[in-house]
Amino acid sequence: MEMRLEVVQVPVADVDESKSFYTEKLGFTLDHDVEHLPGMRVVQLTPPGSAASIVIGSGMTGMRPGSLEGLQLVVEDLGAVRAELLTRGVTISEIHDMGGVQFAYFADPDGNRWVIQGATPPDVRAVHLG
Numbered sequence: 001m002e003m004r005l006e007v008v009q010v011p012v013a014d015v016d017e018s019k020s021f022y023t024e025k026l027g028f029t030l031d032h033d034v035e036h037l038p039g040m041r042v043v044q045l046t047p048p049g050s051a052a053s054i055v056i057g058s059g060m061t062g063m064r065p066g067s068l069e070g071l072q073l074v075v076e077d078l079g080a081v082r083a084e085l086l087t088r089g090v091t092i093s094e095i096h097d098m099g100g101v102q103f104a105y106f107a108d109p110d111g112n113r114w115v116i117q118g119a120t121p122p123d124v125r126a127v128h129l130g
Helices: 015-025 078-087 122-129
Strands: 007-009 029-037 040-046 053-058 069-075 102-107 113-118
Touching: 015 029, 015 040, 015 053, 078 102, 078 113
Parallel strands: 007 053, 069 113
Antiparallel strands: 029 040, 040 053, 102 113
């Protein structure tokens, strides 16, 4: 049996503000923005290079805007990505080194919290996997 996680719902209050944040500041690709039913707007966005997408919108979820935390984006060069996000106006933490694995943190306009992880080099991966 095969199952792929392809879409994660992110609860937001202002769909247009969030759409702008994800496309303009983070560089996500807008896959579609449609109103399937009256009052149900679905906006699907995909991070650059990702096989998985997020969905923001209205009339889809009972989750409280800003209640999501811990979604991870993995990047090859965390320092370069962090610098680029800063130039785009994203408030992002300093880089934290957790024993060879690096992380930085940011939130969207609603407070949904994201983690950016630097790709773990093979020698560090071997140590963590034992």
